[in-house]
Amino acid sequence: MEGKFLPLFIAVPLAGAFLVPLLSKLWSRFADLIAGIASAALLVISVYTWLILKAGGVPLHYWVGGWKVIGIAMWFDALTALIVLVINIVAFCAMLYSIRYLDRYTTGRWKFYTLFLLLVAGLNGLAISGDLFNMFVFIEISAIASYALVAFGTEEEEVEAAFKYMVLGEVGGAVLLFGIALLYAHASTLNLATLSQTLITNGKTPFYWFTIATLLIGFAIKMGMEPFHAWLADAHFSAPAPISAMLSGVFIKVTGVYGMCRLMFNVFGVSRAQTPAFFNLLIAFGAVSMVLGGLLAYSQNDYKRLLAYSSISQIGYILVALGIGNYWGFVGALFHILAHALGKGTLFLASGSVEMQAGTRELDHLKGLERSMPFTSWAHILGSFSMAGVPPFAGFFSKLFIIIGAIAARMYWLAFLAALFSAVTLSYLTKVVNTAFFAKKNEAPTKAKESPATMVLAMVLLVALILVVGIGFQGVLDHLIGPAAKVLLNGLDYARLMLGG
Amino acid sequence: MRGMSLIVQVMAGLLAGMVFLYGGYIILHGHLTPGGGFAGGVLVAAALILLSLAYGSVEQVEKRRYIFSSVFESLGGVFFLALALVGYFAADCFFRNTGVFYLGKPLQLVSGGLIPLANIAIGVKVGAGLFAVFLALGASRFVMKE
Amino acid sequence: MIPYIACVLLFLIGLYVVVSKRNLIKIVIGFCLIEYAVNLFFALVGFKKGALPPIITGADQVRLGVARNFVDPIPQALVLTAIVIGLSTTALMLSLALRLYEKHKTFDVSEFRKLKG
Numbered sequence: 001m002e003g004k005f006l007p008l009f010i011a012v013p014l015a016g017a018f019l020v021p022l023l024s025k026l027w028s029r030f031a032d033l034i035a036g037i038a039s040a041a042l043l044v045i046s047v048y049t050w051l052i053l054k055a056g057g058v059p060l061h062y063w064v065g066g067w068k069v070i071g072i073a074m075w076f077d078a079l080t081a082l083i084v085l086v087i088n089i090v091a092f093c094a095m096l097y098s099i100r101y102l103d104r105y106t107t108g109r110w111k112f113y114t115l116f117l118l119l120v121a122g123l124n125g126l127a128i129s130g131d132l133f134n135m136f137v138f139i140e141i142s143a144i145a146s147y148a149l150v151a152f153g154t155e156e157e158e159v160e161a162a163f164k165y166m167v168l169g170e171v172g173g174a175v176l177l178f179g180i181a182l183l184y185a186h187a188s189t190l191n192l193a194t195l196s197q198t199l200i201t202n203g204k205t206p207f208y209w210f211t212i213a214t215l216l217i218g219f220a221i222k223m224g225m226e227p228f229h230a231w232l233a234d235a236h237f238s239a240p241a242p243i244s245a246m247l248s249g250v251f252i253k254v255t256g257v258y259g260m261c262r263l264m265f266n267v268f269g270v271s272r273a274q275t276p277a278f279f280n281l282l283i284a285f286g287a288v289s290m291v292l293g294g295l296l297a298y299s300q301n302d303y304k305r306l307l308a309y310s311s312i313s314q315i316g317y318i319l320v321a322l323g324i325g326n327y328w329g330f331v332g333a334l335f336h337i338l339a340h341a342l343g344k345g346t347l348f349l350a351s352g353s354v355e356m357q358a359g360t361r362e363l364d365h366l367k368g369l370e371r372s373m374p375f376t377s378w379a380h381i382l383g384s385f386s387m388a389g390v391p392p393f394a395g396f397f398s399k400l401f402i403i404i405g406a407i408a409a410r411m412y413w414l415a416f417l418a419a420l421f422s423a424v425t426l427s428y429l430t431k432v433v434n435t436a437f438f439a440k441k442n443e444a445p446t447k448a449k450e451s452p453a454t455m456v457l458a459m460v461l462l463v464a465l466i467l468v469v470g471i472g473f474q475g476v477l478d479h480l481i482g483p484a485a486k487v488l489l490n491g492l493d494y495a496r497l498m499l500g501g
Numbered sequence: 502m503r504g505m506s507l508i509v510q511v512m513a514g515l516l517a518g519m520v521f522l523y524g525g526y527i528i529l530h531g532h533l534t535p536g537g538g539f540a541g542g543v544l545v546a547a548a549l550i551l552l553s554l555a556y557g558s559v560e561q562v563e564k565r566r567y568i569f570s571s572v573f574e575s576l577g578g579v580f581f582l583a584l585a586l587v588g589y590f591a592a593d594c595f596f597r598n599t600g601v602f603y604l605g606k607p608l609q610l611v612s613g614g615l616i617p618l619a620n621i622a623i624g625v626k627v628g629a630g631l632f633a634v635f636l637a638l639g640a641s642r643f644v645m646k647e
Numbered sequence: 648m649i650p651y652i653a654c655v656l657l658f659l660i661g662l663y664v665v666v667s668k669r670n671l672i673k674i675v676i677g678f679c680l681i682e683y684a685v686n687l688f689f690a691l692v693g694f695k696k697g698a699l700p701p702i703i704t705g706a707d708q709v710r711l712g713v714a715r716n717f718v719d720p721i722p723q724a725l726v727l728t729a730i731v732i733g734l735s736t737t738a739l740m741l742s743l744a745l746r747l748y749e750k751h752k753t754f755d756v757s758e759f760r761k762l763k764g
Contacts, residue, residue, distance in 0.1 A: 007589060011582060018578035021571055133725050140732045147739060156750045163743045167665060167674060170736050174681045177729060178658070181689040184722065535702065539731055634738045638745060 003060030005049055006074045009084070009128055012041050013121035017114050024110035031110040032099050038117055039095045042124065043088045050081040054479060059497055061130070073130035073191055075498060078483030082334060083127045083258050085480075086341045089465065090250050091120045094242035097349050097458035100451075101242060104356060105153055112152060112240075119145040119246065123254050130498060132190045135262070136173075136180055139222070139255050143169050146251055150239040161234035168231045172221025179215035186211060193498035196267045200492070212270075212278070215263060223256020225319060226288045229312050236308035241352020244304065248311045248348060249341035257318055257337065265491040272325035279323045286319030287417060294424045303351050306432065307344065310387070310425065314340045317421075320414065321402045328405030330485035331477070336398035338469065338481070339386060343395055346383035346462040350376050353451040353459070373450050379459040381433055386466045388426035394469040504557025513555035520548040524628070530610070531620035538620040542627025549632045563636065570633040577626030584618055650691050657684035671744040671754045675737065682733040690726045693719030 016038035024031040053060060059077035076084075095116070102109050122142025129135050147169065151162035184190060186207060187198040199208070224232040232252070236244045264270050270278050293313030300306040314336070321333035353376045386393035389400075399422050406415035450456065469476050487494070504510065524544030531537035553566070611617075661684060664677025701720035748754055 007585075011586060011589075015579070015582050018575050018582060022575035022579070025568070025572070133728075137728060137732070140736075144732075144735060144739060147743075151743060151746075156747075159743055159746045159750070163671075163740070163747065166736075166740055166743065167678060170678060170740075171662070171665065171681060173732075174658075174685050177685045178688065181685070181692055181722075184689075185692045188719075190721070190725075537727075539727065634742075638738070638742055 003049065003052070003062050003074070003076050005045055006060065006062040006076055006128055007064070008045055009042070009124040010121055012045070013038050013117045013124065017117035017121060020110050020114045020117065024108075028109065031113040035095055035113040035117060036099075039088070039092045039120065042120065043092050046081075046084045046088045049076060050085060053078070053081055061498060070191075072134055073193070073498065074128045075130035075192075076128055077487055077494075077497075078480075079258075079261070079334075079487045080127050082338065082480055082484045083254055084124060086338055087120065087123045087127065087250050087254060090246060090341050090345050090462075091116075091123075093345065093349070093458040093462050094246050096461070097245075097352070097455050098240070098242045099454050101240065101352060101356065101455060105240070112149070115145045115149050115152075116243075116246075118142070119149065119251070123250060126254060126259065130192050132180055132183070132192060132195065132263075132267075135259060136176060139176070139259060140173055142251065142255060143173060143222070146243070146247060149243045150235050150247075152240055152243070153238075158238040161238040165231040165235040168221060168228065172218050172228070175214060175221065176218030179211055179218055182207075182211040182214060192262070192267050193495040196269065196492060196495040197499070199268065212264075212268060216260070216281075219256055219260040219263075220285075222259070223252045224289075224312055224315055225256070226285050226292065226316075229289065229292075232312055233305060233308045236311060236348075237302065237305045241304075241348055241355070244307075244352070245345040245348040248308065249345040252311070252315065253318070253337050253341065257315075257322075257333075261322070261488060265488045266494040267491075269492045271491065279325045282319050282323030283411075283414065286316045286321075286323055287414070289313065289316030290320065290417070290421050291316070294421050294428075297428050298424075303354070303432065304348070306428065307347055307351060310428070311340075311344060313421065313425065314344070314387075317399075317402065317418065320418065321405060324402075324405045324409050324411065324414070326405055326409055327485060327489055328401050328408055330405075330488045331481055332398055332401035332403075332405050334481050334484050334488075335394075335401055335477075338476075339394035339398045339466070342462055342466050342469065343383050343386040343393075346379055346459060346466065347387065349455070349459050349462070350380040350383065353455055357451055375450060375456045375459065379463050382463050382466065384426075384429040384433055386470070388429055389422045390426070392467075392470045394466050394473070397470065397473045505555050510555050513551050517548045517552045520544060520551065524548060524624070528620050528624035529617060532616045533610070538623025539627055541620070542624040543631060545624060545628035546631035546635070549628070550635050553632075553635070567633065567636050570629040570636065573629035574626050574633060577622050577624075577629060581619060581622040581626065584615060584622065588615070651688065654684050654688040654691065657687070669756045671747065671756060674756070675740050675744060678740065679733070679737060682729075682737075686726050686729050686733070689722050689729065693722035695719070 016034050020031050020034050023034065049060070053076060059075060061076070062074040064072040064074065098112065098116075102112055105112075119142050122138045122140075122145060125138035126135055126142065129138060147162055147166040150165055151159050180190075183195070186202070187195050189195055189198060202208075221228045236248050239247060264278070272279055290313050293309050293311070293316060297306050297309035297313065300309060318333045318336050318340075321329045321336065323329070324332075354373070357373060357376075382393070386395040389396045389398075391397075399418065403415045403418055406412070406418060505513075521544075524541045524547070526541075527534075527536040527544060528538060528541030531541065558566070658681055661677045661680030661682075664680060665674055668674055668677065695716070695718055698716045698718045701717040701723070744754070
């Protein structure tokens with residue numbers, strides 16, 4: 001079915017990003033207005049396209065320039081719908097939050113909004129593209145925008161973290177391009193569907209495995225899998241709070257996990273029966289990420305750094321769930337992408353609010369903020385419950401599905417590990433809640449007042465969504481996550497649908 | 502930024518015109534010979550950088566140059582996106598190369614519909630963008646303060 | 648086969664420079680070497696022995712419907728895009744390096760001790 005609105009996913013944020021520098025020379029608040037309109041429009045378009053997809057039942061496609069098979073394809077199926085909704089919801093809340101958060105930065109506001117809209121354009125373009133090189137170009141666009149955003153405050157530690165992040169991320173991008181060159185040499189086409197069919201007919205030679213390995217390393221650097229996790233802690237810690245929320249909740253998952261899933265499951269068609277080595281590799285590295293991130297998060301004294309190490313641990317969860325390889329594993333992984341984006345987004349926004357009002361991020365210096373900042377503290381507490389897997393929040397269901405998938409595949413030690421580290425997550429998040437938000441009786445609370453209204457509104461919106469996804473999990477499962485997991489499970493149907501439709 | 506000696510200034514003035522012309526030639530013939538928007542844009546930026554290095558500047562001039570390049574860069578980008586959207590609204594497809602644009606005979610200068618206009622937009626954007634990068638990296642004090 | 652091995656060798660040299668040098672500018676140069684190696688590899692993928700460059704000149708080729716032996720033009724278009732991406736990445740890296748120099752008055756990486764782990 002023809003999707004008329006698909007190019008708008010790229011055109012709207014790009015138009016916003018080009019207009020912001022031009023129009024903000026007239027009036028400095030134009031930047032907020034244009035960015036707000038662009039992200040709200042994107043949210044509306046993504047919900048509308050998802051409803052069209054559900055009504056039609058067939059994935060939407062769009063050939064750029066009207067050139068069939070040899071042209072660039074845009075493709076919107078159930079997995080794309082989930083990713084696009086995650087991106088646009090978190091981007092809208094981060095945009096709402098940053099209207100007042102940017103007051104503490106002396107650099108120009110329009111620079112932030114241009115880069116932010118470029119990041120959103122890159123992520124959306126990656127989600128809907130059906131062509132391999134298009135995916136690479138959008139990954140690089142969003143990565144470059146994120147490097148500049150991490151360095152936004154231009155103080156010492158931020159620039160240093162951004163440099164470290166940039167070198168590692170770009171080496172990953174170069175390795176990815178190398179893998180794409182190898183794939184092109186093998187198959188001489190770049191459209192994902194024709195690539196998939198050519199690879200099936202050509203068979204599995206050692207060259208094929210070398211290509212998969214190169215592409216896997218490229219994506220692993222981008223998503224912070226072990227042993228390439230060193231940049232995550234510093235980059236998320238030094239970035240401004242809405243950018244940390246976007247990076248941790250959306251960017252590493254969309255460019256890393258979604259890119260890898262699209263290539264591995266839909267193009268290469270790996271499945272548990274034929275290539276168990278790939279899945280065992282994912283489980284091994286995912287388990288190491290989970291353990292290492294969880295244990296390192298215990299010893300942190302700084303609020304945002306703890307949340308950054310927690311992100312490494314949660315990416316480990318998603319990789320383990322993907323590595324299990326059956327339907328419940330995929331459902332758990334996709335549900336965890338949604339739950340972690342919403343939950344970690346709330347936690348990072350709350351941390352930024354605390355930093356802005358109380359002036360410090362060290363956990364030793366923050367005491368008893370619950371009385372003076374009620375909305376922020378309750379947003380943080382509910383977000384922590386979701387991340388730790390307490391019912392009826394969204395995080396509980398995602399971890400439940402992962403454990404069900406592990407038991408269904410008879411990997412009992414994996415289910416035990418997942419449950420154990422869920423408890424570890426709960427413990428370090430509760431440590432933060434206890435020390436920072438609830439004071440003991442004889443200690444004076446830190447002086448602070450509540451954050452401005454738009455920041456609070458963004459946090460409340462995310463918490464409300466966590467509750468909705470958690471309580472209505474059956475509906476989310478049927479309409480959003482289930483079809484997406486089926487797309488991953490029947491990987492090779494992608495080619496058949498795109499070329500037939 | 503300090504300027505350079507008189508010989509360099511005179512020669513730069515003579516050469517910059519030629520480099521600019523060559524860059525424009527590569528942009529306009531992008532659909533016939535190798536090159537196109539990006540390579541021509543780099544040459545246009547090179548001409549501007551040559552002039553800027555030879556003559557030097559004071560702070561007000563730097564500020565004017567920075568605003569000038571920023572405006573042109575945004576205009577180039579908006580123009581490119583507008584070209585893509587013309588296909589979307591007027592004809593049936595995004596980036597479609599037919600209908601509204603003038604197609605002409607192949608291998609002539611004025612032909613190819615959308616492609617020379619897109620090359621011009623990219624050339625303007627890349628030229629202005631690289632000049633702004635040069636101004637920012639050259640430790641222009643205005644850019645750092647803003 | 649030899650050009651491909653040379654590209655991989657260049658990539659490894661660039662990786663060595665990024666990993667083991669201490670000067671910031673040398674790290675940026677090492678990254679540029681990696682970029683060159685990958686772009687060169689990609690452009691070499693489309694080569695065919697004894698073929699012409701993929702440019703249509705002269706009216707007779709257009710009338711005949713382009714039935715000549717051309718080198719594959721798709722990798723060349725893709726490498727053009729990749730070079731632009733590499734250019735903007737290098738510009739951003741250099742501006743970050745300049746900013747670090749202003750704050751610390753040195754380009755040496757081992758002086759940056761503020762962020763651990």
